[in-house]
Amino acid sequence: MKARRLGAIMLKELRQLRRDRVTLAMIVMVPVMQLVLFGYAINFNLRGLDAGIADQANTSASRALVMDMLATGVVKPALAVQTPQQLMEALRRGQISVGIAIPPDFEQRRAGGRTVAQILVDGSDSSVLGAASQLAQTPVDSSAPDTRAPLRSTPASGPISVVGFYNPQRRTAVNIVPGLIGIILTMTMVMFTSIAIVRERERGNMELLIATPLTSGELMIGKVLPYAGIGLIQTTLVLLLGVWLFDVPIRGEVLGVYVAAVLLILANLALGLMISTRAQSQFQSMQLTMFLFLPSILLSGFVFPFAGMPKIAQWLAEVLPLTHFLRLIRGVMLRGAGLSEMWIEVLALIAFIVVVMGVAISRFRKRLD
Amino acid sequence: MSVAAPEERDGGAIRARGLSKRFGSLTAVDHVDLDVPAKHVYGFLGPNGSGKSTTIRMLCGLLTPSEGEIEVLGLQVPAQADELRTRIGYMTQRFSLFEDLTVRENLEFLAAIHDLPRERARARVDELIGEYDFADRQKQLAGTMSGGQKQRLALAGAVIHRPELLFLDEPTSAVDPESRRDFWEKLFELTDAGTTILVSTHLMDEAERCHRIAILDHGRLVADGTPAELEAALAGRTLLVHARDPRRAQQRITGIEGVLSVAQIGNALRVLVEKDRDAADRIREALQAVDREAGVEPVDPDLEDVFVSATAHGARERKHAA
Ligand SMILES: Nc1ncnc2c1ncn2[C@@H]1O[C@H](COP(=O)(O)OP(=O)(O)O)[C@@H](O)[C@H]1O
Ligand SMILES: [Mg+2]
Numbered sequence: 001m002k003a004r005r006l007g008a009i010m011l012k013e014l015r016q017l018r019r020d021r022v023t024l025a026m027i028v029m030v031p032v033m034q035l036v037l038f039g040y041a042i043n044f045n046l047r048g049l050d051a052g053i054a055d056q057a058n059t060s061a062s063r064a065l066v067m068d069m070l071a072t073g074v075v076k077p078a079l080a081v082q083t084p085q086q087l088m089e090a091l092r093r094g095q096i097s098v099g100i101a102i103p104p105d106f107e108q109r110r111a112g113g114r115t116v117a118q119i120l121v122d123g124s125d126s127s128v129l130g131a132a133s134q135l136a137q138t139p140v141d142s143s144a145p146d147t148r149a150p151l152r153s154t155p156a157s158g159p160i161s162v163v164g165f166y167n168p169q170r171r172t173a174v175n176i177v178p179g180l181i182g183i184i185l186t187m188t189m190v191m192f193t194s195i196a197i198v199r200e201r202e203r204g205n206m207e208l209l210i211a212t213p214l215t216s217g218e219l220m221i222g223k224v225l226p227y228a229g230i231g232l233i234q235t236t237l238v239l240l241l242g243v244w245l246f247d248v249p250i251r252g253e254v255l256g257v258y259v260a261a262v263l264l265i266l267a268n269l270a271l272g273l274m275i276s277t278r279a280q281s282q283f284q285s286m287q288l289t290m291f292l293f294l295p296s297i298l299l300s301g302f303v304f305p306f307a308g309m310p311k312i313a314q315w316l317a318e319v320l321p322l323t324h325f326l327r328l329i330r331g332v333m334l335r336g337a338g339l340s341e342m343w344i345e346v347l348a349l350i351a352f353i354v355v356v357m358g359v360a361i362s363r364f365r366k367r368l369d
Numbered sequence: 370m371s372v373a374a375p376e377e378r379d380g381g382a383i384r385a386r387g388l389s390k391r392f393g394s395l396t397a398v399d400h401v402d403l404d405v406p407a408k409h410v411y412g413f414l415g416p417n418g419s420g421k422s423t424t425i426r427m428l429c430g431l432l433t434p435s436e437g438e439i440e441v442l443g444l445q446v447p448a449q450a451d452e453l454r455t456r457i458g459y460m461t462q463r464f465s466l467f468e469d470l471t472v473r474e475n476l477e478f479l480a481a482i483h484d485l486p487r488e489r490a491r492a493r494v495d496e497l498i499g500e501y502d503f504a505d506r507q508k509q510l511a512g513t514m515s516g517g518q519k520q521r522l523a524l525a526g527a528v529i530h531r532p533e534l535l536f537l538d539e540p541t542s543a544v545d546p547e548s549r550r551d552f553w554e555k556l557f558e559l560t561d562a563g564t565t566i567l568v569s570t571h572l573m574d575e576a577e578r579c580h581r582i583a584i585l586d587h588g589r590l591v592a593d594g595t596p597a598e599l600e601a602a603l604a605g606r607t608l609l610v611h612a613r614d615p616r617r618a619q620q621r622i623t624g625i626e627g628v629l630s631v632a633q634i635g636n637a638l639r640v641l642v643e644k645d646r647d648a649a650d651r652i653r654e655a656l657q658a659v660d661r662e663a664g665v666e667p668v669d670p671d672l673e674d675v676f677v678s679a680t681a682h683g684a685r686e687r688k689h690a691a
Contacts, residue, residue: 203465
């Protein structure tokens with residue numbers, strides 16, 4: 001491994017990148033768009049959702065609570081029923097998006113400081129879930145001062161409980177943003193590297209390169225390092241936007257966030273290299289990238305809660321770098337954990353990088369056959 | 370530049386025995402024996418698909434031969450291919466420099482890849498830019514240049530580390546005649562400086578310029594020697610036929626025993642016959658039966674005749690097999 005040759009490859013890669021408008025735009029646009037779309041889809045101030053109301057108490061206080069909720073404009077009355085069961089049926093039919101259930105013993109509960117009402121939500125639509133959480137902030141005693149805390153830092157566990165159906169884990173932008181860093185890096189890093197190498201094969205540059213004294217290691221590492229830098233830029237972008245737009249907390253050390261990001265970036269770059277040793281065309285490498293991307297999204301715990309998955313899916317998920325990254329980043333950003341407390345995830349990522357990178361380099365032949 | 374080792378000066382730069390390459394059921398290169406002397410321009414002449422590129426790739430260590438032995442600059446290939454790569458230059462058939470880098474960036478990149486120290490690299494790039502006429506195009510993207518300019522840049526890139534041996538795969542296929550002439554000037558300058566050049570082509574006039582050539586046909590080496598030797602071997606076998614109706618005459622002649630090929634050239638026919646004096650007489654007889662003024666006269670053979678004669682044998686064999 002010679003520094004001069006490694007540097008030459010990196011410089012070449014950066015120079016080419018500078019002239020590649022489409023890729024440059026992707027580097028910035030993918031994170032920004034994903035963050036904004038995902039973030040606002042969750043946090044979007046939905047208004048006028050169809051609500052079903054089952055007020056079994058029907059006291060003046062319970063009616064006042066319902067009126068307060070309607071006054072937010074988030075929901076509008078669409079259906080009045082007698083029991084929570086009827087609400088659930090209406091939910092299932094899609095007739096309403098939100099059900100407000102007030103039990104017969106509303107007054108006793110209010111006096112005892114217990115949960116006084118339930119909001120039933122079609123949790124399969126996460127934006128509705130977000131809106132419902134807002135309803136849950138409605139103060140029960142309308143005369144009390146409005147001490148609404150920002151939505152994201154207050155779990156909905158006040159006097160009004162939110163029950164999401166079809167999506168047992170309640171997600172908010174807080175939970176989404178750290179995961180989004182992982183999703184964006186997984187998508188762009190694998191794609192950029194696999195395409196960067198396959199493109200040279202397609203354009204015929206590879207025949208020139210392998211006829212020079214360049215080694216496989218220099219070629220591969222020189223090609224991926226610039227993309228590692230790009231991955232860090234993307235990470236920074238998402239973090240800044242996340243903090244600015246959604247008040248996402250970074251409770252742990254920023255350094256820990258970046259270490260986790262670097263690990264995921266390297267893991268994905270190694271994966272991209274592995275794909276590039278197989279794919280014959282840019283189209284094929286896109287296909288392979290997608291083929292690996294879908295399980296990452298579905299199994300890593302980003303979309304479905306990990307604990308709820310069947311055992312075999314869990315085992316599969318353990319092989320995916322994104323799974324470990326999500327645990328790490330949520331730990332660091334949301335729970336303020338240190339990397340040393342999560343050494344198993346760090347180790348898993350390092351092992352993935354070493355194995356996959358080693359296989360990729362050894363599979364890359366300085367041959368045409 | 371290193372001084373050539375004795376065995377290279379006396380013997381050859383390249384020696385191959387029984388070199389074969391199969392792709393599945395296709396035999397792209399079929400038991401080729403090759404001796405390329407040092408400091409010569411050695412030509413590989415053959416039609417498309419005859420195995421020129423495949424042979425060159427095996428000689429550079431980019432493809433593993435299915436069979437046979439290769440020694441290049443005293444090194445065993447592919448075993449010592451890594452060492453060989455520092456001493457050869459290879460210009461691929463397809464333009465393989467980076468189209469989205471400028472002329473200068475491409476050369477700087479190659480200089481670094483070949484381990485030229487920074488100072489020397491800069492001097493060498495400047496030198497090549499002057500020598501190959503890129504002074505006012507240093508900042509032009511390679512992809513925006515003409516065929517002739519690209520090919521000149523590719524050659525500059527291939528010689529950046531002053532290799533002892535250059536492989537050029539159909540370097541002038543996308544180039545106008547004037548650029549081609551300039552290009553060959555450069556090649557002879559390089560051999561004067563001691564470089565050995567192996568160049569493939571499907572153009573007769575280019576093959577004519579080489580010190581020695583090998584003719585490849587369907588993966589087989591069917592002839593080799595200097596162009597003059599190869600042409601001399603055909604003495605007396607090429608005829609020029611004049612007839613009132615050349616097309617009709619061509620039909621009559623084609624079937625005659627001993628005739629290898631008949632090609633119309635303007636109003637005359639150029640005929641290649643087998644090594645057998647009677648063929649000329651038979652042609653004369655056949656023609657004069659219908660055309661009193663028809664004439665048959667011997668002409669000097671050229672490389673095209675050499676090529677047709679060398680490939681005729683294989684063609685007939687394949688026809689039989691089919
Ligand atoms: N990688 C390959 N796989 C399969 N067939 C190949 C491959 N490379 C070349 N060939 C075949 O081998 C033959 C010789 O090709 P090539 O060496 O490129 O000829 P030339 O350079 O003389 O035009 C052709 O029939 C070509 O289709
Ligand atoms: Mg070829």
